[in-house]
Amino acid sequence: MLKVFNTLTRQKEVFTPITSGIVNMYVCGPTVYNYIHIGNARSAIAFDTIRRYFEYKGYHVNYVSNFTDVDDKMIKAAKAANTTVPAIAEKYINAFMEDTNALNIEPATKHPRATENIKDIIAFVQALVAKGYAYEAEGDVYYRARKFKDYGKLSHQNIDDLEVGASQHTDPEEVARKEDPIDFALWKGAKGDEISWDSPWGKGRPGWHIECSVMATKYLGNNFDIHGGGQDLTFPHHENEIAQSEAKTGEKFANYWLHNGFVTVGDDNEKMSKSLGNFVMVHDLLKKEDPQVLRFFMATTQYRRPIQYTQANLEDANNNLKHLQTAFNNLHYRLDDAEEGNDPKTEQEIRQIEADFIDAMDDDFNVQNGIAEVYELAKLANVYAERPVVFKDSIAFILKTLTELVNIFGIKLKAETLNDDGVESLIQERIDARKNRDFARSDEIRAQLKAQGIILEDTPQGTRWHRES
């Protein structure tokens, strides 16, 4: 039974989908005013891994993740680049798709954009005004937070205990327009000639929180299964989404709220954020790091735990990943001399490992325990690969299982297809030299190939080679 930690109840709960066999989930995407940083990537990877696990379990997943393509930061970025908001959005949405593709993050079923849903947003805000949950103030529209009796239920905050302005990011002019400092903007009147849309309240643009309420309910229904996002979004963003959505629809919004932990950078373990200027862009990182390693590094930390981004930890991930690839290779080589048939005992062991893997992952996606089972499987693969006699079907079964399990983490293990006549002839020469116990020549050839990044391995089944990674 799959259990997930629900922020709403602060407990692990058995996951029961609204519609059997289907998971409807919404994950907050980035504001596209810059390249994504590794924190954005972490969130995307965490929920992609969760999605993949659901799919592995046989669920059909409708995965909706938005792009915030208009807000203060977008306007600022456009101004700074002397271009338009849509141009900035286009550029960084493309960059997002490129970067996430490199990290083997599946595209969402639907990637809605705020600006493509303005009509629905306006209608949503109008409905809130009509119900008395929102009011206009000088071209802005605000949500009456206190009117929503459950306000604070997600973040477990008491409205009266909140310290207004504690984050030091409040706009005093905006606060002055509100009935209550805790109220938040649904619609913002346009200042000057900034990008805007016509609305019953004059020209303006949506507030930040409203787009997610609108798009989530539009594409997944008033009540859907999972809403995810970074921990920092719990309050106020997700709290506000609940207030808006439930006030409007009268139905429960998301059943389960999942929040991923942060990526911290450097020795002081500081949260990485754009405003602190200590962020690492995925775009830059991918120029020097193997995307698979980055993916593996992030995907193998449980989604709620913080990730400390350091070179040493990345190196660890690299070693682990290599180990898995080597196990895959070691076994794959034996297909050449494998006999027809299978080995029931080995296959039984594999099934047990997979069952243990599922047990681990069913516990709120406990990937640390899950990956331990994958290492177990790799060991089994290595041990099996060293047997004098091996069977084709069993090899295929191990390879298939290993491939399926690492795929949940977004990792692709592939047999190398090696083809190089020059290398092959040198290897043949070396084989002959070794037969004649001419080890000087043999070692010379091996060193020569190593200088070209080619590693030789002598095994009972013959000499193999692979490229140094």
Added chain:
RNA sequence: GGCGGUAUAGCCAAGUGGUAAGGCAGAGGUCUGCAAAACCUUCAUCGUCGGUUCGAAUCCGAUUACCGCCUCCA
């Protein structure tokens, strides 16, 4: 001030009452002409103090440190 998280070996990290998973790095060994790869062995008493218990990393109390949220944030 309110709410929350974390603290386990050199590093990453599992474990929520029964005597410390797994990985990386290190050490020793097997295999090998030597290697490579693999496999085997080895490597901690769980931030601190006190309590409950036959028994605690796990429960309770206190304490320390670090991190985060309280309308920019994944």
